[in-house]
Amino acid sequence: xxxVSQTPKYLVTQMGNDKSIKCEQNLGHDTMYWYKQDSKKxxxxxxxxNNKELIINETVxxxxxxxxxxxxxxxxxxxxxxxxxxxxxxxASNDPQGPLHFGNGTRLTVT
Amino acid sequence: xxxxxxxxxxxxxxxxEDFTTYCNSSTTLSNIQWYKQRPGGHPVFLIQLVKSGExxxxxxxxxxxxxxxxxxxxxxxxxxxxxxxxxxCAANQAGTALIFGKGTTLSVSS
Numbered sequence: 001x002x003x004v005s006q007t008p009k010y011l012v013t014q015m016g017n018d019k020s021i022k023c024e025q026n027l028g029h030d031t032m033y034w035y036k037q038d039s040k041k042x043x044x045x046x047x048x049x050n051n052k053e054l055i056i057n058e059t060v061x062x063x064x065x066x067x068x069x070x071x072x073x074x075x076x077x078x079x080x081x082x083x084x085x086x087x088x089x090x091x092a093s094n095d096p097q098g099p100l101h102f103g104n105g106t107r108l109t110v111t
Numbered sequence: 112x113x114x115x116x117x118x119x120x121x122x123x124x125x126x127x128e129d130f131t132t133y134c135n136s137s138t139t140l141s142n143i144q145w146y147k148q149r150p151g152g153h154p155v156f157l158i159q160l161v162k163s164g165e166x167x168x169x170x171x172x173x174x175x176x177x178x179x180x181x182x183x184x185x186x187x188x189x190x191x192x193x194x195x196x197x198x199x200c201a202a203n204q205a206g207t208a209l210i211f212g213k214g215t216t217l218s219v220s221s
Contacts, residue, residue: 033208041197043154043211056208090153099144099156100201100209 003027006091006103013081014111020077021106023091031055031096032074034066037088037105046089049074078108086110115202117212124219130187132215134200143176143183144209146199154199157185190219 006023013019025032033056034046047066048056054066063079074091091103116135124130134143142161146154158167160176160183167174173186187194197214 035211041148041214041216043199043214045208045210048208097142097203099159100146100154101156102153105153 004091004093004101004103006089006106008106009104010107010109012109012111015081015083017081018077018079019081019108020075021089021091021108022073022075023103024073025091025093025101026072027093027101029093029095029101030071031094032068032071033092033094033100034074034076035090035092035102037090039087043090047074047076081108081110083110115200115210115212117200117215119215120213121216122218124190124217126192126219126221127189130190130194130217132185132198132200132217134183134185134202134212136181136202139180140202141180142202143180144201145174145183145185146201146211147196148199148214149196152196187217190217192219192221195219 004025030051033048036044036046045058046060049068051071052068065077068074086109088105088107090105092100094100118133142159144159145157147157148154158174163180164178165176171188175184197216199214200212201209203209
């Protein structure tokens with residue numbers, strides 16, 4: 001009965017590869033997000049989708065492309081991975097102005 | 112863009128001591144939320160403050176929202192080892208995503 005689930009939990013890959021992270025929420029929320037947490041624990045918003053439409057697209061390289069096939073899913077595809085992409089990526093969802101519900105995170109390591 | 116400043120970045124206390132983390136914004140906030148992230152875990156929502164001057168308590172945790180709605184604090188009384196983690200404040204203005212402070216990482220020694 002996991003509320004926000006993302007896969008995989010760990011992802012180790014080499015520079016230049018392309019990878020995807022999947023996220024699903026069963027809370028009925030209209031809005032979903034991707035946050036990036038760096039080694040200093042700073043949580044930075046990357047993207048926000050509302051009912052499958054892109055709402056927020058912060059200054060993120062074009063190599064990152066979110067896709068929302070329906071309002072319960074928000075996937076993140078990353079092209080040409082770089083060392084600096086190593087981080088923990090969190091998916092989250094909420095109701096308008098409500099608390100965020102986070103997934104367990106995907107720890108991406110680029111070697 | 113909107114920024115939320117949070118201090119201190121790190122805090123180490125002896126078990127039983129109190130702990131406070133502070134969050135400040137240069138702009139008026141519509142609300143502020145607090146999250147806790149245990150080591151290796153994900154941020155978990157603790158509380159939301161909406162009203163000017165609001166004070167809320169959860170057991171040993173006391174949350175305050177400033178009168179001008181530009182600052183907030185989280186105070187833990189008599190810390191325990193289970194309080195270890197990183198505490199984040201987060202805020203948004205109307206129509207924006209939650210912006211997180213940089214967090215305060217609390218360590219507690221017994």
